[in-house]
Amino acid sequence: MTPPRFDAVEEGDDLAPWDRFLAKDDVRAYAHASGSAFPRFTDDAGARKEGLPGMIAPGNMSVGLFAAMLERWGGPGSVSRLGTTFRGLVLPDRTVRLRAVVTQKNERTRSVEVDLWMESDDGERLVIGTATVNLA
Amino acid sequence: MSQVDPKHLGRVFDEAEFGPVSADEIVAYSRSLGETAPCYVEPGPELRGHPTYCVRFRSRKGFPDDFPTHLLGRMSFDAGKDIEFGTPIRPGDMVRVTSSVHEVYEKTGRTGTMTFVVVRFAMTNQRGDHLATIDNRMMFRP
Numbered sequence: 001m002t003p004p005r006f007d008a009v010e011e012g013d014d015l016a017p018w019d020r021f022l023a024k025d026d027v028r029a030y031a032h033a034s035g036s037a038f039p040r041f042t043d044d045a046g047a048r049k050e051g052l053p054g055m056i057a058p059g060n061m062s063v064g065l066f067a068a069m070l071e072r073w074g075g076p077g078s079v080s081r082l083g084t085t086f087r088g089l090v091l092p093d094r095t096v097r098l099r100a101v102v103t104q105k106n107e108r109t110r111s112v113e114v115d116l117w118m119e120s121d122d123g124e125r126l127v128i129g130t131a132t133v134n135l136a
Numbered sequence: 137m138s139q140v141d142p143k144h145l146g147r148v149f150d151e152a153e154f155g156p157v158s159a160d161e162i163v164a165y166s167r168s169l170g171e172t173a174p175c176y177v178e179p180g181p182e183l184r185g186h187p188t189y190c191v192r193f194r195s196r197k198g199f200p201d202d203f204p205t206h207l208l209g210r211m212s213f214d215a216g217k218d219i220e221f222g223t224p225i226r227p228g229d230m231v232r233v234t235s236s237v238h239e240v241y242e243k244t245g246r247t248g249t250m251t252f253v254v255v256r257f258a259m260t261n262q263r264g265d266h267l268a269t270i271d272n273r274m275m276f277r278p
Contacts, residue, residue, distance in 0.1 A: 020170070030168040033161070035192045059214045064169045064188040071187070076175050079187055083218035085273075129216075 003075035006110040006135040015073045015100040015114070020065060022057055024092045030061045057090040062127045066116050069098050074133040080111070084129035088120070095121045100131075110135055140207065140240040148234045149200035154193050155230035157185070162227060165189050185225035190259055190268035191217075195235035198255070198274075207240065207251050209276035215252060216273045222259075222266035230262040238271055251276045 031041035036058050039046020044054040063084050070079045090096060097119040104113040111134045118127040159179045166176035166186045175182045199208070225231065238256040242249055253274050259267040 026168070026170075029164075033165040033168040033192075059216070060188065060191040061169070063191065063217060063219070064186065067187045068169050068171055071173070076173050077187075077224065079221060081218070081220050082187075083216070085216040086214055127216075 001072065003073065003078065004135060006105070006112070009102055009105065009112055009135065011102055011105055013102040015069065015102075018065075018069045018072070018098040019095050020098065021095045022061075022090070022092045024055065027055065027057045027061065027092045030064070031058055034058065034060055034064075036060065052089070053091070055092060057092055059084075059086045059090075059127075062086070062090055062096075062118055063129075065096075065098060065118070066100075066127075066129060066131065069100060069116075070114065070131055070133055073100075074135060078133050078135065079131055080134055081132040082129065083131070084116075084127055086127055088124055088126040090118070090126050091120075096126070097121070103130075140204065140237075144200055144203060144237050145240070146236055146238070147200070148236050149203075150195040150197055150235040151232070152193075152196050152235075153230055153232045155228075157225055157227055157229045157231065159183055159227040161192075162186075162189060162225070165192065183227060187221050187224070188219070189225055190219065190221075190231075190270065193231045193233050193259060194257055194272070195233060195255070199253070200237065203237070207253070207276070209251060209278045211277045213275045213277075214272075215275040218271040218273075220269045222268055223261065225261070225267055229267075231267065232260050232262075234258045248278065 031037045047055040100114050100116045102112050103115050114131045116129040117125050162185045176186050239254040255272045257270040
């Protein structure tokens with residue numbers, strides 16, 4: 001998809017939503033690839049020993065999914081800043097819903113500020129954040 | 137409020153170097169996110185790390201050796217992070233990480249008082265290019 005031109009974007013624009021099913025094997029693959037293959041991210045029994053309900057997705061995976069979503073819109077290399085707050089456990093074998101909306105345009109830098117959130121399939125906001133995306 | 141000696145703030149407590157980064161590692165990371173953009177998954181001269189590939193690199197210890205342990209509760213959680221992205225990481229890069237305590241603050245919620253410690257990871261490559269700055273926010277509960 002061709003990234004939008006800065007002039008074509010308006011505050012309030014929604015980015016294309018992304019619903020992503022996180023299989024346990026997806027989470028394990030991320031944990032290994034990111035150097036965080038700890039029991040809480042790789043197996044249910046190990047996670048329960050840490051007091052968790054079962055294995056969870058690393059917070060960094062949510063950050064990575066947000067960046068991937070933003071770059072699907074703005075193009076590779078377009079994200080210059082990404083801030084996130086982890087509010088709830090992201091559990092695998094469920095669908096998460098990633099959403100984003102443009103909140104501010106900066107004419108001088110031709111960049112936009114974006115609000116982000118990740119919801120569980122029952123609507124709980126698990127991760128929230130903001131980002132800066134540079135456009136042509 | 138959390139009392140932390142200002143000497144802890146901004147002082148580098150760990151320096152570590154990782155690498156060289158391999159093309160296989162970059163591709164595996166990108167694919168694990170479902171990324172399909174050729175610059176992230178196809179080996180070749182254009183290959184570069186996905187922006188958040190930088191989270192793979194962190195300090196070898198969590199806090200300065202003399203950090204006041206009473207500020208760190210029994211339970212800790214990753215509360216979030218703020219990342220400023222710089223030059224993309226490429227195959228063959230060495231990644232140098234310097235770590236410092238950036239901020240310490242408290243918040244009181246339904247479950248009591250929580251202490252937040254923000255550790256900053258500043259990353260450069262072998263040429264001194266800025267790769268990323270990550271403010272990693274950890275929350276501690278008594």
